[in-house]
């Protein structure tokens with residue numbers, strides 16, 4: 001393949017990302033994990049599957065960064081997942097250390113890559129990756145909005161008994177309890193859900209969306225969601241690698257858009273080969289704008305906490 005993607009962290013999300021990239025014939029993949037056997041084992045398993053799935057994508061497993069050189073996209077999933085009772089923010093200190101090391105080494109090996117950040121707390125981890133890589137902000141983009149929107153879309157489809165293919169949902173803001181599901185901008189065959197469901201029903205679906213990840217953690221008990229997160233990360237990678245310029249909700253570095261400055265927050269972006277090519281400012285009602293500001297404040301709190309962790 002002429003495209004190369006490095007996936008750091010060969011755990012549940014990283015393994016599923018590698019599988020989707022290969023089976024959709026998007027790119028070759030280098031899987032990196034501190035547990036060398038995990039990356040090598042999953043790579044070999046995926047390569048063996050290629051004889052049945054019939055594709056020519058090669059997957060390589062390693063614990064080093066030499067093999068990652070010249071990657072077009074780097075997807076960082078390395079870090080601890082949540083356990084029941086934990087919030088994403090509880091992972092801040094441990095995952096910041098992992099992100100700093102991984103983003104620094106990967107940037108050295110692939111100075112032209114676009115980084116897709118997955119590890120939690122994702123919005124804060126984008127800041128760590130920005131600093132550790134030394135990349136311009138448009139080449140760091142965080143995955144959550146597509147996942148949260150997909151969860152909202154699925155719950156809407158279930159409620160209305162319609163194909164999820166006819167639903168288009170939009171969730172902005174931070175990836176956490178303060179995410180901002182936008183019912184007015186979520187549609188079924190072009191009709192806003194606010195015209196199809198009662199305010200009470202919509203509120204219940206929004207609440208379930210906010211807890212979409214926690215609900216999965218509650219069932220699994222030993223880790224978090226990974227199939228839908230992998231689908232979301234691969235949709236972003238594909239838009240970059242094929243320069244599709246899809247408009248996707250992703251965490252991007254804001255420089256005044258939506259009244260927010262110097263912070264990664266989930267907003268609609270145009271994603272192409274250069275990374276975040278532009279940020280769309282959609283019309284928000286005063287309550288929606290207020291919710292986005294509250295969400296941004298939660299990210300700001302984590303970024304400040306990061307600074308005090310680093311100083312201690």
Ligand code: NAD
Pocket residue numbers: 008009010011012013014032033034035038077078079080081082091095098101102117118119120121122143144147175223224225226229
């Ligand atoms: P996992 O435990 O299955 O996999 C994480 C992997 O990272 C492990 O294999 C571990 O060995 C590896 N790792 C740890 N330190 C490393 C390092 N320094 N270098 C390379 N690899 C290293 O966890 P998972 O379920 O795959 O989740 C990974 C991360 O993604 C978690 O932080 C999780 O919370 C996050 N996540 C984010 C979203 C999102 O929407 N942004 C969705 C799902 C999961």
